[in-house]
Amino acid sequence: MQKIEKLLESKNIRVTAMRLLIYKFLAEKQIAVTLSDIENAFEKADRTTLYRTVKTFEEKDIVHQIDDGTGITKYALCENGCNCEIERDLHLHFHCNNCNETVCLTEHKIPQIKVPDGFVSENVNLVVKGICDKCSGQ
Amino acid sequence: MQKIEKLLESKNIRVTAMRLLIYKFLAEKQIAVTLSDIENAFEKADRTTLYRTVKTFEEKDIVHQIDDGTGITKYALCENGCNCEIERDLHLHFHCNNCNETVCLTEHKIPQIKVPDGFVSENVNLVVKGICDKCSGQ
């Protein structure tokens, strides 16, 4: 995958085997993953390396962090061509109470939220909890 | 404060000195507090007691938990006459990136959020981050 290498280089991230693997792993998954998920997928690698790799990706706006309320931070690849450097991609996240999976609903942007006078809104986190499409059985 | 005692009794919570103190503490504060905040306010009391007191309040719908994305759960009194037993009070929470305080904006209800077909929405967490009224200097 030359594409991934190109992407990493364009963000000034050195291409390493580990980073390519983790990127591919994130790209395959359609859901947000925890560090433990990554850990289980790469048992040979050290936890710290995985942690720091994801953090690097996060700093360079390749992945974004998701707080879905489970208390465990999850990560997902940013949308292709997102502008995280300029402005957080304010899409909706959905957490399934049944299968415990969290997905990015990138096509569902967060509506403008009114705040009282004196308050300045800079960022919004919106998580909907319920039953996902796979679990609702249709 | 006979009122607090009445409230606790109406929720089948035994009135104890500790519980009255913690309730008053939460009532005085206009912001959401962490367990550590309570701990600092009652250094004589044991952390576990404070923890369990808040949990009891939460179960009995006297306080609600707030996940503002800081990774530390916060708590705030429910609105007077809220119907948390029946349906979570879906109001907005605001987290100030400057003073790090989180407030309930109880008058700002969360708008209806559209989710894709097959998804069932049961609950919504909406946190706006930015600068609060105290910090924005007006």
Place this chain on the structure above:
DNA sequence: AATATCAATGCAATGGAAGTGCAATTACTG
């Protein structure tokens, strides 16, 4: 190619917060 330099990785340890088991204490009941 050998060396110097800097980044990436692995290992060990730490810290913070949430949660639990059990014994001691306190409050309620008859």
Place this chain on the structure above:
DNA sequence: CAGTAATTGCACTTCCATTGCATTGATATT
């Protein structure tokens, strides 16, 4: 005043996030 049940305090555990430091690996320079 017992007897019983709930509350409180202490110690301990678990889980995740994070850091320090030594080691390995890659890159650039001579």
